[in-house]
Amino acid sequence: MLHLLIYLRYMAVAGQMLTVAYVVERLNLPIPARPLLAISAGLLAFNVISHVWWLRHRNAGARALILQLLVDLLTLTALLYFSGGPANPFVSLYLVPVAVAAIGLEIAPMLGLTVLTAALYTWLLQHHVPLPHVHGGDFELHVTGMWVNFLLSAVIMGVVLSRFMAIVRDQRRRLSEARERAIRDESLSALGSLAAGTAHELNTPLATMSLLVDDWIASDAPPAREDVELLRGQLAHCRDHVRALAEMARRGAAGEATVEDADRFVHACVDRWRLLRPNATAVFRGGAADREVRIDAALPQALINLINNAADANAARGRDEPVEVATQVREGWLVVTILDRGAGPAGIAARPRHDSDGPGLGIGLMISKASIERSRGRVRQFERDGGGCVTEVDLPLTGAPA
Known part of the structure; x- marks a missing residue:
């Protein structure tokens, strides 16, 4: 300008x-x-x-x-x-x-x-x-000057406005390019989160399979049938996660969303977690009947990671209590509550961000928060009465009750 x-x-x-x-x-x-x-x-x-x-x-x-x-x-x-x-x-x-x-x-x-x-x-x-003063010609001269002034003003305004519109068109083009880059970066970020979450979830079944193989090598007896079935289940679990990652990549990392029943979705996540941790238990209480929530590809894995972290917290404190998972509707949000009897938020905060000495890789909570925030949700953690941690996941509901 x-x-x-x-x-x-x-x-x-x-x-x-x-x-x-x-x-x-x-x-x-x-x-x-x-x-x-x-x-x-x-x-x-x-x-x-x-x-x-x-x-x-x-x-x-x-x-x-x-x-x-x-x-x-x-x-x-x-x-x-x-x-x-x-x-x-x-x-x-x-x-x-x-x-x-x-x-x-x-x-x-x-x-x-x-x-x-x-x-x-x-x-x-x-x-x-x-x-x-010019005798007889004042008004005619004034009108001529107004005509010249109009021509000048029209030319100036035309040049200025045309330049301004060119700037606006250029800004729109740049904004469109920036939006495309943001969508691409968001897609790559979603794919990276899913890949990291897959690696986090594969760590447990791979560790289980490694223990089974070590036991078989150390023993002269053939493996028991239940051990073989456990190995088969863990392999199927790994295959499912790899397929999910491949499907996410096939869809361009766009995370095509679906709309599902809220209680049914959370219950399905608890069932998937039970396959991941057959020796741990969880109790589900539904309170969002006939309400629907938008689900993208990385959201189920985020909830499973949080449930798994709660189970790890119980195990770390030697508590044999089940993880409690409940849903409720609060001010237009689906609130998923996960309860454990671990060290609480203070213990979680005291643990190094990339600590991998425990049973997991130490990145489950970070991945889950990123995936939930990408789904326009939020995660809160606070102390539980009697000890432990309360993890609340807020997800926006899609509309009125079905």
Whole structure:
């Protein structure tokens, strides 16, 4: 916007000087030509300095534009003072700086420049050098000046607005590209979270299979049938997670969402967790019957990770209590509550972020929070009465009861 204003000012200075010369030489009007030409020359010098400055500082901000418009307003006021004030047909050029300010500035400086323009116009009503009287031709000359002023204003506004629309189109294009990059980055982030969560969940069945294989190698007896069935179940669990990861990649990591019954979804997550931890127990209490929630690809894994963390917390404290999972509806949200009897939030916070000495990889909570927040949800943890931790997961419901 600033460089366009500088180029327009070159044209304005040339027009001012030519107009003064035409009025003096061709119309023979006794106007104060020297002050008018001196003002135009001063504006030309200021414009040259501004042009050099702009070539060195192309990222000019709002302050530079405000300064340029202030100089234009004061210069126009000085020119009008020596050429009839409000009787000059070119007085409507005051609208050009106001229009440029409305396009290129915020509301506060734009209003300030508008008030200043009105004040200068009002000042000219009482302070100006009157135009000389020409017998019989005053009104015709005034109409001709208004016509010329209209042409100039139309050209200036057309150039300014066309440039402004070009800037708007360029910004829209950049915004569209940024939106596409954000969607792509979000997709890659979702895929990365799912991959990390898959690695986290595969750690337990792989550890189980490793123990079974070590026992078989150390024993001369053939493996028991229940051990073989356990190994088969753990292999199926690993295969399901790998398939889920492949499906996420196949869909472009977009996480195509589905709408499911809230209680049925949480209950299914608890059942999947039971396959992951056959030696642990969980109790589910549904309280969101006939309510629906939006499910993306990474959300089930996030809830399973939180349930698994609760089971690990119980095991770490030697508590043989089941993990309690409950659902309820609260102010338009599905609230999934996970209760354990572990060390509580203080114990979780005291553990190093990447601690992997326990049965897991130490990243389950971090992955779960990221996945739930990506689904427009939130996770809270606080102390449980009698010891332990309460983990609440809030997920937005899709609408009214089904």
